[in-house]
Amino acid sequence: MLLHTRGISHLIEAPVVGPVTRAATSSERGQILVAEDGVPYDIDLSSFKAILTSVSDPVDFPSVHSVKSLDHLSEGDLLAIHSDGTINTLYRPASRHNFLLFTERCNSNCLMCSQPPRNRNDIEYLYWIYRSLIPQIPKDCFELGITGGEPTLMGNLFFSLLEELKSELPDTELHCLTNGRSFAWHNVADKLGRMRYERLMLGIPLYSDYYQQHDYIVQAKNAFHQTMQGLYNLAAYDQRIEIRIVLHQQTIPRLTRLAKFIYRNLPFVEHVAFMGLEHQGYTPHNIDKLWIDPVEYMAELSEAVNYLSDYGMRVSIYNSQLCLMPEDLWQFNKKSISDWKNIYLDTCSSCTRIDNCGGLFASAVTRHSKHLKAFE
Amino acid sequence: MFELKEKQSRKFKDQQFYDAVPDSATYCLLPFRFHRINQDKEVLVNEVGDFLLVAKGTAARIINRVLSKNADETLYADLIAGFFITEHVIPPMLDVIAARYRTRKSFLDYFTALHIFVITLRCEHTCHYCQVSRVTENKHAFDMRRAHIDAGIDLMMHSPNPHVTMEFQGGEALLAFDNIVYAVERTKREAGRHNKQVSFVICTNLAPLTDDMVAYCKDNRILISTSIDGPDYVHNQNRHRPEKNSYEVAVQGIEKCKEALGIDRVSALLTTTTLSLKFPHEIVDEYFKLGFRNIFLRPISPYGFATHNHTKNKYNTDLFLNFYKEALNKIIDYNLKGEYFREDYATIILKKMLTPFPVGYVDLQSPAGMINSVIVFNYDGKVYASDEARMLAEMHDDTFMLGELCVHSYDEIFYGDKAVQLSEAWLNESLPGCSECAFQSYCGSDPVLNHATQGNMFGHRPTSVFCQKNMEIIRHLFQLMDSDRRIEKIFRTWTRN
Amino acid sequence: MESKITATGLELLIDQALYSEDVVFKCFYWYSGTFNVEIEQSLPSQIRVIVKPKKEQAFEPEILLEQISKDLIDFKLRDIVTKETTTIRELIIAKAFAYADFEQNPTTEVSDPVGFDPTLIQ
Numbered sequence: 001m002l003l004h005t006r007g008i009s010h011l012i013e014a015p016v017v018g019p020v021t022r023a024a025t026s027s028e029r030g031q032i033l034v035a036e037d038g039v040p041y042d043i044d045l046s047s048f049k050a051i052l053t054s055v056s057d058p059v060d061f062p063s064v065h066s067v068k069s070l071d072h073l074s075e076g077d078l079l080a081i082h083s084d085g086t087i088n089t090l091y092r093p094a095s096r097h098n099f100l101l102f103t104e105r106c107n108s109n110c111l112m113c114s115q116p117p118r119n120r121n122d123i124e125y126l127y128w129i130y131r132s133l134i135p136q137i138p139k140d141c142f143e144l145g146i147t148g149g150e151p152t153l154m155g156n157l158f159f160s161l162l163e164e165l166k167s168e169l170p171d172t173e174l175h176c177l178t179n180g181r182s183f184a185w186h187n188v189a190d191k192l193g194r195m196r197y198e199r200l201m202l203g204i205p206l207y208s209d210y211y212q213q214h215d216y217i218v219q220a221k222n223a224f225h226q227t228m229q230g231l232y233n234l235a236a237y238d239q240r241i242e243i244r245i246v247l248h249q250q251t252i253p254r255l256t257r258l259a260k261f262i263y264r265n266l267p268f269v270e271h272v273a274f275m276g277l278e279h280q281g282y283t284p285h286n287i288d289k290l291w292i293d294p295v296e297y298m299a300e301l302s303e304a305v306n307y308l309s310d311y312g313m314r315v316s317i318y319n320s321q322l323c324l325m326p327e328d329l330w331q332f333n334k335k336s337i338s339d340w341k342n343i344y345l346d347t348c349s350s351c352t353r354i355d356n357c358g359g360l361f362a363s364a365v366t367r368h369s370k371h372l373k374a375f376e
Numbered sequence: 377m378f379e380l381k382e383k384q385s386r387k388f389k390d391q392q393f394y395d396a397v398p399d400s401a402t403y404c405l406l407p408f409r410f411h412r413i414n415q416d417k418e419v420l421v422n423e424v425g426d427f428l429l430v431a432k433g434t435a436a437r438i439i440n441r442v443l444s445k446n447a448d449e450t451l452y453a454d455l456i457a458g459f460f461i462t463e464h465v466i467p468p469m470l471d472v473i474a475a476r477y478r479t480r481k482s483f484l485d486y487f488t489a490l491h492i493f494v495i496t497l498r499c500e501h502t503c504h505y506c507q508v509s510r511v512t513e514n515k516h517a518f519d520m521r522r523a524h525i526d527a528g529i530d531l532m533m534h535s536p537n538p539h540v541t542m543e544f545q546g547g548e549a550l551l552a553f554d555n556i557v558y559a560v561e562r563t564k565r566e567a568g569r570h571n572k573q574v575s576f577v578i579c580t581n582l583a584p585l586t587d588d589m590v591a592y593c594k595d596n597r598i599l600i601s602t603s604i605d606g607p608d609y610v611h612n613q614n615r616h617r618p619e620k621n622s623y624e625v626a627v628q629g630i631e632k633c634k635e636a637l638g639i640d641r642v643s644a645l646l647t648t649t650t651l652s653l654k655f656p657h658e659i660v661d662e663y664f665k666l667g668f669r670n671i672f673l674r675p676i677s678p679y680g681f682a683t684h685n686h687t688k689n690k691y692n693t694d695l696f697l698n699f700y701k702e703a704l705n706k707i708i709d710y711n712l713k714g715e716y717f718r719e720d721y722a723t724i725i726l727k728k729m730l731t732p733f734p735v736g737y738v739d740l741q742s743p744a745g746m747i748n749s750v751i752v753f754n755y756d757g758k759v760y761a762s763d764e765a766r767m768l769a770e771m772h773d774d775t776f777m778l779g780e781l782c783v784h785s786y787d788e789i790f791y792g793d794k795a796v797q798l799s800e801a802w803l804n805e806s807l808p809g810c811s812e813c814a815f816q817s818y819c820g821s822d823p824v825l826n827h828a829t830q831g832n833m834f835g836h837r838p839t840s841v842f843c844q845k846n847m848e849i850i851r852h853l854f855q856l857m858d859s860d861r862r863i864e865k866i867f868r869t870w871t872r873n
Numbered sequence: 874m875e876s877k878i879t880a881t882g883l884e885l886l887i888d889q890a891l892y893s894e895d896v897v898f899k900c901f902y903w904y905s906g907t908f909n910v911e912i913e914q915s916l917p918s919q920i921r922v923i924v925k926p927k928k929e930q931a932f933e934p935e936i937l938l939e940q941i942s943k944d945l946i947d948f949k950l951r952d953i954v955t956k957e958t959t960t961i962r963e964l965i966i967a968k969a970f971a972y973a974d975f976e977q978n979p980t981t982e983v984s985d986p987v988g989f990d991p992t993l994i995q
Binding site (some may be wrong): 078109111116210211215216219223227228232257261263307310 | 389390394396456468471565732733865
Binding site for chain 1 (some may be wrong): 917978989991995
């Protein structure tokens with residue numbers, strides 16, 4: 001599934017954000033016309049924002065030509081076209097896994113980061129793209145993710161975009177991934193609290209109950225204490241919180257202790273998600289410190305999950321495969337992998353439980369459990 | 377906008393780099409207490425009631441600074457994460473600890489919840505352990521006057537608690553049912569005016585129960601609290617009634633109430649007597665048979681003790697503890713076989729051990745339940761700090777009388793000199809023997825019991841039955857959890873509700 | 874610790890440099906149920922403790938001495954914790970029940986390479 005492509009741009013000075021159509025005679029204003037084989041002569045182009053073609057002849061209109069493949073673009077997809085000819089798909093109405101990447105900057109550097117941070121200050125640029133995008137997102141969008149990097153590094157602009165989302169998409173559930181550290185500063189938590197944004201849930205990772213281990217995993221000093229303070233500040237304002245834990249060599253040894261820590265010190269969280277490792281980003285580089293065949297940690301996972309569940313906390317397991325899990329954990333398993341990177345292996349084609357199983361990450365082709373097998 | 381050299385700032389560092397005090401071999405202590413559980417294990421308990429079961433001698437190693445960050449890495453991490461030690465003079469998680477502490481004590485937030493109205497002293501049973509005089513004639517002398525009922529309701533409305541409980545006791549409360557109706561109706565009106573939610577409870581042996589009474593309870597969502605001491609041969613021995621059928625009448629009443637009100641609106645309490653102590657398994661089976669899925673193994677009434685006789689009291693407490701452990705085993709057996717069945721006294725303690733939430737139970741909390749959680753309005757208009765305080769008054773000791781209805785104001789009763797006096801002794805954090813006890817967070821204090829059995833409100837821990845009983849039950853619960861993982865899981869299910 | 878066994882009980886001479894007055898009192902408090910305990914100053918830095926079993930109580934001096942030695946150590950440990958954590962306990966309770974919120978921001982770095990400053994968010 002392609003979300004980026006590029007070609008040669010012409011007459012595009014600033015980013016263009018708009019919805020895809022292939023209907024050359026469309027009367028709607030502000031769309032991006034996709035005409036793989038070139039634009040017909042007698043069409044009035046003035047209502048379009050830009051044209052995308054695969055042919056190599058330029059058009060005398062803001063456009064990108066010589067794009068290798070435009071097949072992945074569907075009617076209504078929202079794109080950002082940049083002056084360098086890159087075309088990014090920002091939103092797909094057909095998908096339930098849309099997310100807005102607020103910035104690639106991050107103040108952590110997790111060993112297993114699947115979206116490695118970049119120190120370029122992209123915030124203003126992305127801010128204006130999203131200001132342009134958000135009003136164009138269909139109002140019936142069920143849920144939207146906010147990711148990064150670390151979205152709160154946008155500062156006041158972060159809150160500005162949240163306000164925009166709240167007013168343009170009042171019925172959309174927002175799920176914002178953040179390390180929570182910025183909320184250790186009371187003014188930041190206070191500002192979020194005053195928004196009273198009930199559809200917003202923050203997904204905050206906590207990888208150990210022991211500060212040294214958490215800081216090591218996220219590769220940032222003081223991260224644990226800042227995240228904990230942030231969680232408490234957020235709770236004081238009744239914010240909805242989910243705790244996320246990635247399952248790998250570093251988090252498994254203290255997993256049950258972490259579960260107990262969460263219950264005792266963070267009983268107010270709405271949801272706890274235990275997540276299988278994605279073989280992407282920094283993970284291949286650090287694989288020796290991270291990889292553990294999921295089958296080997298099922299005992300610990302079962303203990304941690306059941307502990308929290310016994311006390312009435314909502315728990316889910318993401319990015320895992322049913323054939324690797326003991327039956328008592330199946331009820332917690334969710335199909336969580338974003339559609340554009342979700343695959344099943346050849347082994348899976350005959351599996352009788354394939355409909356209930358979340359499958360694997362596309363990146364798992366290179367590294368997955370030795371114990372995957374189909375149910376008969 | 378500026379760019380940093382990406383490679384330099386994002387190079388991966390190893391775990392030692394994230395050690396906050398890499399050059400230091402020492403750490404600071406956070407407040408914690410310890411106690412030997414058995415031959416091999418001791419328990420460490422921190423300031424917010426979290427515990428750690430460790431090998432005997434661990435507390436000494438921690439306090440003597442013999443612990444090694446490297447050699448004892450797992451334990452060291454447990455102690456840091458568990459708020460037993462810290463690497464900074466001011467712990468970085470101080471706000472978290474303070475919030476946890478505040479949460480544990482927040483059962484105090486709204487002050488008095490339970491208001492007991494001793495609506496009559498009349499009763500047609502003659503239970504041998506009952507301190508209450510058994511009066512069947514002359515109802516006017518022994519029923520609560522309406523003026524007193526009104527005054528009691530006014531004080532109840534004065535409580536800062538948005539949700540109060542009005543509990544009718546006796547004697548046999550149903551013998552004064554007309555007064556109960558009067559009280560409930562008046563309370564409903566007043567509650568509307570004061571914007572209060574009120575729960576109603578009637579404590580009764582169910583002998584006088586009629587269909588009209590059941591209907592009234594149903595309409596007003598009144599909870600029925602009754603007594604079942606065990607199978608008939610135990611119950612009837614304990615509770616004499618002329619027809620010798622207290623058990624049969626109680627069971628009939630329970631069935632009627634279950635059907636009309638639902639099983640969750642009927643609860644049964646146990647009074648343990650010397651006879652009961654012989655039948656732990658049978659009593660548990662009886663409760664299960666009657667459809668109850670919880671049982672409250674209340675400790676033997678201290679007022680059945682020869683007060684001030686330490687040796688006799690200790691002996692009786694030992695007997696009770698044996699009974700308790702046997703009964704608890706039977707209950708755990710039911711659970712191991714897949715049946716949910718909860719022991720309520722253990723559950724109160726387990727909630728304090730296993731959850732971060734506040735637990736208010738009048739007989740086992742610090743500050744004590746008297747006044748802070750409960751107040752008693754006696755049939756004669758006198759106001760007492762707790763139910764036991766009233767029982768003491770029946771034995772001609774008015775030490776814990778706080779005032780009189782229609783005479784004294786809310787402030788004079790709840791904040792008067794007597795109350796202040798009691799407050800000196802009701803906090804186990806500052807009592808000798810309790811202040812450094814590992815079980816402090818799970819236990820409570822009982823100034824009335826201390827006064828009754830030991831002659832002063834502060835009490836003497838080494839000879840206190842309250843201490844003896846609670847320390848052993850708490851130690852026993854730790855022992856059970858340590859011995860069998862399945863039991864810990866069962867206990868978890870008990871703490872959820 | 875010097876000890877002497879008499880017909881009626883046990884006499885102990887405790888060096889205050891090793892076990893302070895607080896420790897001695899807290900320890901022997903727990904013996905005062907089954908024993909009559911007398912505590913007095915013998916020398917400037919020495920405490921004399923006389924432990925006599927109450928009537929009807931069996932007297933096994935060796936076992937008693939062993940138990941006392943263990944308990945003195947335990948109560949000394951408890952005393953160390955109590956003394957060392959007095960301030961932090963007061964701080965916890967003050968923070969827990971204060972009406973005003975002492976809202977303190979972290980003194981540590983937010984560690985963003987590009988220079989994010991959370992205090993600028995208004």
